[in-house]
Amino acid sequence: MKYKFQVENRSFEVEITINATFHSETTLEINRGRYNVSVGESDENGVKSFMVNNKLYPFELERDPEGYPTGIYVNGDYYPASLLKIDKLFYYKEKPLMSSKSGIVKSFIPGYIKKIYNRVNDSVNEGDIVLIHEAMKMENEIKAPKPGIIKTLGVDEGDNILANHLLFEIE
């Protein structure tokens, strides 16, 4: 998979094979430099440190309230960072979908409806997860943009949908 991201206002591109788990050393090419990366320590919450070129780097991802990484702490130093693209997919594209207050929620990217939590006539609060939209192996939790009752549901579980497809409408 091709990742495009920004660190410290500089943009980087790196290709990581989809099967890479980093349990064995994996070479990343960044900025014309080669970095051999493997997992250092990990626990139930995920990876705590990576070995980069045989030196251990403990790190911590900083996230915004929705869970998107916005920066990384390495050795106590902070680097603002954000993901721009995965393959050809814009990572931040689904964000405006959540901030729209109109009540009509449409899909921004083609994908697959994995699970629906709330059906027609269910009342939801703002931020409740209505359904899970899977795209490019990424699960996106589609949340209710405002409190109300689900008036229409444009999809069913297991549907493959295109972009700009009506997912649901809240009134």
Place this chain on the structure above:
Amino acid sequence: MKKKVIIPHRGVIALDIIDSLKGIGLETILLYSPEDSQSLPVKLADKSFKFYSSRLEDSYNDMEAIIDKALELKADYIHPGYGFQSENPEFDHLCAANNIKLIGPGASVLETVQDKIRLRKIADKLGIRVLPYSQLIKTPGDFESASISHDNRYPMLVKPLKGSGGRGIKVVEFKKDAQDRAAKMLKREDNRKQGLFLEEFFPFGRHIEIPFIRDIEGNILFPPEIESSLQRRFQKIFQESPSVNISENLRKSLYQNTQKLIEAIDYIGLGCVEFIVDNDTAYFSEINPSIQINTLIPEIHLVSNFIKKQFAVFNGELLHRVDGVKIVKPSHHVLLVSLMAENPFDHFQPSSGTVTEFYSYSTIRNIFKTYLYTGARVSPLYDPYIGKIVTFSSRRDHSIGAMRNFLSNITIKGIKTNLAFIRYILQDESLARGETIIDFLNLKCDFSRRKKREADISIAAALFAAAFHVENRNKNYKAKLETMKQPGFFKRLFNRM
């Protein structure tokens, strides 16, 4: 029976007091707020009692509650540490009325020391040059008449009369600014009660402290002076001893002036006199009448525990091997930095939360005092101060190197700390040259204009990509496991085959 000492305090100083007084056979009783119920002092004290609320005025600052508990437990002493009620003469009166001894220099000294204007007048009469100050300002109308000697030179400081710990101090650049600031500060009730005053500010000066202990026979022990010029929001970040910026003559006069002053107010116990030095002229500023964060520095010079010393002197014992005045020669170059739970990358916002991971590795030349442990909570209610680190060596550059080395051996996760900020100060060339001035952090070493190394950015990028990839992969894997747990999954799989 063991004598009992009440410690209504938290954090590193509570640990220090518990450890020291336990060591000389006292029963240590900690009073702590509900917010601190999982803190390290509670684990180490002989006994601990909880205040009913976490609000400061209902816990560590609640004099009546502390006295009530002390009476109930028949305690002999109260050790107030620093901050909170340690510099309050009323507390001493209250303790005395209830037959409990408050460890400190006593109410009359505290009264003199607390009133900064009165103290400066006393020093002035003794022929000590004092920091230029104005009359007391109690209402915005007083501002016009308040002036520093004949010429008002800006920048100046606006200070509360009885403040401590750097709280409430503001730098003002011109008259209108000062007037506005004073009017704003007078809106607070305690400022109105005590009053404010103006003081000359020396951005290029140095902040020198002379620690001392004086016993009942008037013997004085003078550890080497401490320079604590580097301050952020008037809180000392980096301190060193001895100072590289004062001449031998000036040093002598500082000791003489300190001696004159503490003898005049008959100060018995442990304390610290602050001077501002500008162009080889020393101005007396104030006295800190309690144990301080930087008491650790004299402890290293003398290899001795100053809380035990303070306790001994308080009980009327004489200083060991001190006859008259003893000025200790510095044995090492000692550095001390203050570790704060503040995020230097986000306007030094205090950071709170649970420490998810904490480890460090010490050598023979450093001491790391902190109340953190893996799983400790840093409360948003209190000061973000979480620890202090000391390194010492025979040479200044070696001490700085040792400090930098040690700071890179510390890992704290879960909360944000100012470690990166301290590391940035330590690698500064003007610090290495000893150009430590009071406004250092604005004039010489601005953290916001820091540059990062290209190699470090690339490594951060590699880590970020790998971390995101692994996280995403695990998330998908977990989702797959969830679907496998659903009833009928394997049946459907089988049918498809």
